[in-house]
Amino acid sequence: MTAAVVIPWRPGTPERNAHHEYVRAHLHALLPDAVHLDVDSGHETFSRAGSRNEGVRQAQAAGADRVVLCDADTLPEAEPLHAAIAAATDGRLHLPYTWYRGLSRDGTDQYLAGTPADQCPTDLEHEWATGGILVIHPNAWWFMGGMDERMIGWGFEDAAARICADALLGPTVRHHGTITHLWHPQESDLGSPQHVANGQLCQRYVDATGKPEAIRALINQRDRQPA
Template sequence: MTTDVRALVAIPWRHQPSRMVAHEATVARYRELLPGVEIVEVDTGHEPFCLAGCRNRGVRLAEERGADVVVLGDADTLPEREPLLAAIEGAATSGLVHLPYTAYHSLRADGTAQYRRGVPLDRCNHLVVPAATSGVYVTSPETWWACGGQDERFLGWAPEDVAWLICHRTLLGSEPVRHEGRVYALHHQSATKTGPAYEQAVALYQRYMDAAGDETAMRALISERAATLGVD
């Protein structure tokens, strides 16, 4: 990474006992890979927790602090050095969001236990999650808003990542840029995938699916979101 690119790492985070080990490992990982880069933890106070809202807030913090690029890193996902650095470099000028991986390794309980015992990440038991688009985003603030940011009506466990990908494809005319490498998702207690918030999220996601490829419909959906939430 050149010294000309100013980066900020924003980690969505709300304390939960089952997630502490993964959270601490994630913060330590970014301190190791990006020494001297500011790391902030973000919680918007939504109930249930709103990952999309935290990511949007992380981008606003990057703007406020004069960063060229923001790394939006989930509090359980560890990137590799070279793909991360390449993504930061590329995101500063490409006009697209970058993903610092081509393979998403979910370590689950057994792989996470191996990692905690000192087994190198690339040797830990894992499940490869095909076509993953979550975990770590690297973007300029301008690019994030150009593809609509993420929809803060997605609360709790929700498909905000895939809805965002549909926006990126539709509004920027491209897939996110991927960099050869892996990210490693550590195990923790899973969020509930039932109840009113989940059902609303599934219905909202279907609306993004329906608007896929239609720029006018997508922009209308984003405008509706802004009006509903009272944000720009």
């Protein structure tokens, strides 16, 4: 088994740059024998969808048969991550967590100073996250259509991909554990024309939830259009 760890990454704010180095070191410690890649698809506006797709391509070229797609601000736990990697032979999408912990600015400072994450203040905690870190076999990634690169910038690409995975691969598998998100200035640009367009495009996937033929038609349609 060869695993590749892909961080979609383009340098940004000082906070995000520092978090990237911390997360990268954390992943190296958890998976010292994996191939570790920082990937930027090169889109004019940084594309998380495009960079994840390009990361899977690079992982395949490196001979990986498991891909861990991890955001540069997100920390997984060891046990659920290893369990997800081991189980990804089943051709489904695996999420190595059941709980999302979003640290506050102060909480992030405390965590980086050595306080355990579960003792640090948070801005948001919930059990319905779909992104942050994904584990999958490369062939399964492409069978589910990868991610829709028409979703530019931040927002909705992971939700749309989850709908595709559930419809085409079978129900996504969650492994009990927590991911910890490090605080940084908000980049979502909520309410911008592009963010709204991403949401409208995602709604088309929502409307096709649980309908494999409809999902496949959406994927085929986007493949005929420029990203």
